[in-house]
Amino acid sequence: MSYIKKPVARHPALPKNAIGLTVRDYEGSLSTLCAGCGHDSTTAAIVQAFWSLGIEPHTAVKLSGIGCSSKTPTYFLGEAHGFNSVHGRMPSVATGANAANQDLTYIGISGDGDSLSIGLGQFCHAIRRNVNLAYICENNGVYGLTKGQFSASADVGSKSKKGETNEARPIDPVMLAITLGATFVARGFSGDKGQLVPILEAALRHKGFAFVDVISPCVAFNDHKGSTKSYMYTRENYTQVTEADLVPLRREIIAKQVAHEATTVKLHDGSVVTLRCPEGDYDATDRGAAFKHLSELKERGEVATGLLYVEESDSDMHSMNRTAPGDLVAPDWDLLCPGNDRLQSLMAEFR
Amino acid sequence: MEPTDTSNPDYFHKVVDCQWACPAHTNVPEYIRLIAQGRYTESYMLNRHSNVFPGILGRTCDRPCEPACRRGRVEEKPVAICRLKRVASDLKGDVTDLLPKAPPTSNGKKVALIGAGPASLTVANDLAPLGYEVTIFEALPKPGGLMRTNIPSFRLPVDVLEFETNAILDMGHVTIHYNHRVESLKALLDDEGFDAVFIGTGAPKGKELNLPGRAEADANIHIGIEWLESVHFEHIDSIGKDVLVIGVGNTAMDCCRTSKRLGGTNVKVMARKDRRYFKASPWELEDAEEELVDILENHSPASFVVEDGKLVGMMFDIVEWHEDPESGRLKSTKLDEKLIPCTDVILAIGQDNAFPFVERDIGIEFGKWDMPVVDKTTFMTTRDGVFVGGDAAWGPENIIWAVAHGHQAAISINNYCQGVSLLDRTPDTVKLNSAKMGLHEWAYSNDYSSKGRTKMNHAELTARFKELSLEVELGFDIEQTAREVQRCLNCDVHTEFDAPLCTECDACVDICPVNCLTMTGNAAEDELRQKLTVPALNITQDLYVSAALPQTGRVMVKDEDLCVHCGLCAERCPTAAWDMALMDLHIPQAR
Numbered sequence: 001m002s003y004i005k006k007p008v009a010r011h012p013a014l015p016k017n018a019i020g021l022t023v024r025d026y027e028g029s030l031s032t033l034c035a036g037c038g039h040d041s042t043t044a045a046i047v048q049a050f051w052s053l054g055i056e057p058h059t060a061v062k063l064s065g066i067g068c069s070s071k072t073p074t075y076f077l078g079e080a081h082g083f084n085s086v087h088g089r090m091p092s093v094a095t096g097a098n099a100a101n102q103d104l105t106y107i108g109i110s111g112d113g114d115s116l117s118i119g120l121g122q123f124c125h126a127i128r129r130n131v132n133l134a135y136i137c138e139n140n141g142v143y144g145l146t147k148g149q150f151s152a153s154a155d156v157g158s159k160s161k162k163g164e165t166n167e168a169r170p171i172d173p174v175m176l177a178i179t180l181g182a183t184f185v186a187r188g189f190s191g192d193k194g195q196l197v198p199i200l201e202a203a204l205r206h207k208g209f210a211f212v213d214v215i216s217p218c219v220a221f222n223d224h225k226g227s228t229k230s231y232m233y234t235r236e237n238y239t240q241v242t243e244a245d246l247v248p249l250r251r252e253i254i255a256k257q258v259a260h261e262a263t264t265v266k267l268h269d270g271s272v273v274t275l276r277c278p279e280g281d282y283d284a285t286d287r288g289a290a291f292k293h294l295s296e297l298k299e300r301g302e303v304a305t306g307l308l309y310v311e312e313s314d315s316d317m318h319s320m321n322r323t324a325p326g327d328l329v330a331p332d333w334d335l336l337c338p339g340n341d342r343l344q345s346l347m348a349e350f351r
Numbered sequence: 352m353e354p355t356d357t358s359n360p361d362y363f364h365k366v367v368d369c370q371w372a373c374p375a376h377t378n379v380p381e382y383i384r385l386i387a388q389g390r391y392t393e394s395y396m397l398n399r400h401s402n403v404f405p406g407i408l409g410r411t412c413d414r415p416c417e418p419a420c421r422r423g424r425v426e427e428k429p430v431a432i433c434r435l436k437r438v439a440s441d442l443k444g445d446v447t448d449l450l451p452k453a454p455p456t457s458n459g460k461k462v463a464l465i466g467a468g469p470a471s472l473t474v475a476n477d478l479a480p481l482g483y484e485v486t487i488f489e490a491l492p493k494p495g496g497l498m499r500t501n502i503p504s505f506r507l508p509v510d511v512l513e514f515e516t517n518a519i520l521d522m523g524h525v526t527i528h529y530n531h532r533v534e535s536l537k538a539l540l541d542d543e544g545f546d547a548v549f550i551g552t553g554a555p556k557g558k559e560l561n562l563p564g565r566a567e568a569d570a571n572i573h574i575g576i577e578w579l580e581s582v583h584f585e586h587i588d589s590i591g592k593d594v595l596v597i598g599v600g601n602t603a604m605d606c607c608r609t610s611k612r613l614g615g616t617n618v619k620v621m622a623r624k625d626r627r628y629f630k631a632s633p634w635e636l637e638d639a640e641e642e643l644v645d646i647l648e649n650h651s652p653a654s655f656v657v658e659d660g661k662l663v664g665m666m667f668d669i670v671e672w673h674e675d676p677e678s679g680r681l682k683s684t685k686l687d688e689k690l691i692p693c694t695d696v697i698l699a700i701g702q703d704n705a706f707p708f709v710e711r712d713i714g715i716e717f718g719k720w721d722m723p724v725v726d727k728t729t730f731m732t733t734r735d736g737v738f739v740g741g742d743a744a745w746g747p748e749n750i751i752w753a754v755a756h757g758h759q760a761a762i763s764i765n766n767y768c769q770g771v772s773l774l775d776r777t778p779d780t781v782k783l784n785s786a787k788m789g790l791h792e793w794a795y796s797n798d799y800s801s802k803g804r805t806k807m808n809h810a811e812l813t814a815r816f817k818e819l820s821l822e823v824e825l826g827f828d829i830e831q832t833a834r835e836v837q838r839c840l841n842c843d844v845h846t847e848f849d850a851p852l853c854t855e856c857d858a859c860v861d862i863c864p865v866n867c868l869t870m871t872g873n874a875a876e877d878e879l880r881q882k883l884t885v886p887a888l889n890i891t892q893d894l895y896v897s898a899a900l901p902q903t904g905r906v907m908v909k910d911e912d913l914c915v916h917c918g919l920c921a922e923r924c925p926t927a928a929w930d931m932a933l934m935d936l937h938i939p940q941a942r
């Protein structure tokens with residue numbers, strides 16, 4: 001948290017993206033979260049991802065619910081459209097916005113409280129509808145904003161700052177999303193941007209609902225010894241299941257020197273996600289196998305990270321509902337309001 | 352890389368670009384903060400401690416600090432450091448009781464200083480308060496050296512000069528003999544019983560230009576520094592209408608501007624090369640051009656043209672310059688010739704040293720260019736007890752270098768007189784004190800102003816030409832001062848890192864407005880510089896490298912180059928691994 005505005009000075013050698021902007025052109029106002037909050041680092045990763053994809057900030061829509069995590073859209077893409085909804089209701093607002101204008105890039109920011117308690121139903125239905133939205137759950141195991149109560153993602157045995165032990169079984173949003181049929185499921189860690197940024201880039205490019213669970217430690221209420229969502233615990237129990245890289249259409253593919261075979265998944269806009277599995281055999285395109293593998297890792301207490309499941313299909317919300325192409329801003333008046341004759345003939349059909 | 356050794360006092364000192372660049376290491380950011388708080392007297396005294404002549408330097412300093420100022424790298428223009436120094440001097444209160452004074456009784460040691468320029472005066476300033484009996488011999492009737500005789504009063508008012516020379520001459524135990532040219536150093540050493548002698552005689556000889564016609568036209572050809580001296584002592588009060596000034600250094604600028612005030616209506620500065628090679632400071636060129644002086648490039652003097660025994664003009668070769676591919680030297684090709692009519696010529700093509708009073712058989716070794724051999728650290732010649740500083744040591748420099756030499760020579764003279772080895776010099780020491788006052792409260796204003804450099808107001812042109820000593824620069828008023836002080840980045844409030852505390856949350860890296868922080872695997876310097884968030888290509892600026900971080904073993908690397916000292920890294924750090932800490936740098940003087 002800080003009282004001063006971020007100085008306008010910039011590094012003169014800051015690189016520019018395809019549309020001539022620097023990463024600082026993708027910032028929002030200065031964060032008011034606690035110093036060291038994982039959410040701020042996730043915000044920085046989002047800024048990085050939008051910048052490297054060269055998305056024009058005013059063509060993005062950022063939506064959120066309630067929570068420290070849900071405050072963060074203020075801190076990135078100052079020029080984008082934004083909507084801060086009621087607690088747990090971001091998916092509905094995102095669905096509506098996306099229904100009205102499918103040409104924009106949608107990013108929803110939520111927390112483990114916002115998504116897995118009050119908003120659990122909304123979360124499930126957005127997956128079911130396959131809304132074209134990158135859905136980021138900044139997961140810290142607590143309700144940060146209301147001072148650190150256990151959330152539904154808190155692990156059994158995890159200790160609160162005051163020393164109480166959580167006994168309720170956790171909801172794992174990754175497992176839930178895979179079970180519900182989500183077409184893109186990933187997990188990252190706010191403390192590892194090298195992994196998180198490419199995942200976010202792929203999520204933004206994926207057509208349909210892209211779910212990214214980001215372990216994002218709450219330094220104020222859940223970064224102590226005994227917590228299973230701290231910086232230290234996450235670093236110690238972190239297993240990188242896949243290494244993902246997004247190769248956008250424009251960029252030349254430079255093969256990295258790695259020991260493992262890469263799987264490639266072509267996304268709707270022609271860009272390609274390459275996946276490597278440092279752990280050996282893991283097939284991120286086989287839902288059943290992925291579920292089984294992740295369950296095993298979970299049993300062993302490992303935090304599985306990477307792009308865990310991806311399936312690029314055509315059936316997003318718009319195709320399922322056979323909506324008209326384009327957005328509702330573009331059509332001219334005559335198309336939107338065809339006149340009294342058309343109304344009368346429509347009315348006649350109901351008589 | 353090895354973790355940075357911040358116990359070396361030079362490490363953090365270097366980060367304060369202005370202070371590091373100042374030959375006398377004036378504590379610039381602190382004096383600017385004092386001005387910002389309206390504490391002009393304290394600011395003046397802090398300046399005086401290092402540079403002895405804040406009022407003089409606040410108007411005339413060569414300001415090596417300004418091109419070094421970080422603000423010039425972050426944006427375009429440096430902080431107006433020099434002008435702010437003048438503010439401290441203009442607005443200071445009564446400093447009489449704050450000035451150093453000699454103790455009632457002397458320490459019995461006698462020191463002779465030859466010349467009363469800034470170098471000698473600084474030696475006197477440092478030694479008199481320690482009880483030394485200081486005797487100054489000055490050839491001219493007034494003190495100050497070139498500061499008085501050559502810097503025109505429209506740049507440096509005499510009362511400002513005299514206030515600061517008097518502050519030293521009136522300390523006690525300082526005796527000055529005017530109109531006393533030392534003719535024999537041998538006699539001085541043998542007969543007068545001084546424990547040490549300091550030579551601060553400057554570089555008193557203006558260079559000649561021996562071209563055809565020189566002798567015949569002598570009446571209207573003037574040697575720049577002698578001419579300015581005559582103007583100062585009012586032996587000269589006019590000049591012809593058409594003046595050619597030969598040379599384009601700082602002396603040339605003072606000559607052309609003085610000519611404009613003494614009747615020269617058509618004044619031209621004749622440069623052999625083009626603008627890229629001009630020696631004058633950019634601001635002096637600007638001021639001359641503002642006064643409607645023409646500056647002609649690529650005119651190489653060929654001869655003086657004399658008719659009926661009188662100077663009527665000069666012939667110039669019009670030349671073009673190119674770099675010789677083999678030697679890398681500049682060579683000229685003559686393109687044409689041109690006659691430029693004139694009534695007077697002023698030669699401003701440089702100064703030479705001269706030591707006619709130093710016998711060559713008294714143990715003082717002379718080296719190249721007939722200059723005495725002087726030790727770079729101790730300022731002593733090859734004869735024990737004889738010291739040299741200022742322009743006399745290694746040729747013409749400027750006031751602030753003369754002051755820096757004076758301080759170092761005073762340390763040596765003190766050691767010498769006390770029987771301590773000259774190499775036994777107290778090293779600089781540095782201490783950092785946390786500037787944290789509260790959650791977002793710092794002991795400095797971290798919210799610097801991003802406004803551009805404040806412009807200086809100047810006196811009207813017509814008024815300037817009417818009165819020789821009318822000061823051209825009006826100085827900053829309160830509003831201008833208030834605006835300019837906020838441009839300082841407080842580079843002496845350092846980012847200090849404590850690796851074991853870091854949780855590697857990235858907060859500092861993410862917030863830094865100029866992307867100067869990176870956490871990465873350690874490597875050799877060249878590789879590390881390339882690996883940073885933005886590669887660190889300015890190798891004159893150091894990398895601050897931490898010990899291995901506790902969770903991943905990576906290192907925190909800070910590229911010092913562009914840090915604006917905003918303190919956001921420290922405000923964002925959950926564990927106070929970064930702190931902002933005010934530097935307390937102690938640079939010893941004679942004591």
Ligand SMILES: Cc1cc2nc3c(=O)[nH]c(=O)nc-3n(C[C@H](O)[C@H](O)[C@H](O)COP(=O)(O)OP(=O)(O)OC[C@H]3O[C@@H](n4cnc5c(N)ncnc54)[C@H](O)[C@@H]3O)c2cc1C
Pocket residue numbers: 411412413465466467468469470471488489490491495496497498501502531532533534551552553554555576579601602603605708740741742743747748749750751753
């Ligand atoms: C025209 C001009 C403009 C300048 N403008 C600036 C400027 O704006 N800013 C800046 O920083 N610098 C400026 N300088 C340079 C600066 O003035 C000198 O570098 C500085 O004054 C050198 O100080 P000093 O003490 O070594 O010698 P000086 O200032 O040269 O003083 C030497 C003194 O020794 C006396 N002396 C010489 N021989 C003897 C002897 N045998 N016996 C007794 N006394 C003797 C001389 O009379 C003189 O008073 C300028 C120089 C010139 C020529």
Ligand SMILES: Cc1ncc(C[n+]2csc(CCOP(=O)(O)OP(=O)(O)O)c2C)c(N)n1
Pocket residue numbers: 066067068069070087110111112113114115118138140142143144145146151
């Ligand atoms: C309808 C409603 N119920 C309860 C709250 C109180 N509340 C505010 S934030 C929050 C939990 C937020 O937790 P999470 O989404 O994990 O965000 P975090 O602060 O941890 O990032 C709750 C319960 C509310 N604002 N609105």
Ligand code: SF4
Pocket residue numbers: 032033034035036037038039068069140144145217218219220221
């Ligand atoms: S309370 Fe926790 S989640 Fe909220 S800003 Fe502070 S560290 Fe982040």
Ligand code: SF4
Pocket residue numbers: 846862863864865866867868909913914915916917918919920921
């Ligand atoms: S003080 Fe810290 S945040 Fe500010 S510019 Fe310097 S390193 Fe960056």
Ligand code: SF4
Pocket residue numbers: 036852853854855856857858859860920923924925926927928929
């Ligand atoms: S903010 Fe502090 S704890 Fe976080 S990475 Fe920077 S120095 Fe380390």
Ligand SMILES: [Mg+2]
Pocket residue numbers: 067111112113138139140141142143144151
């Ligand atoms: Mg939470």
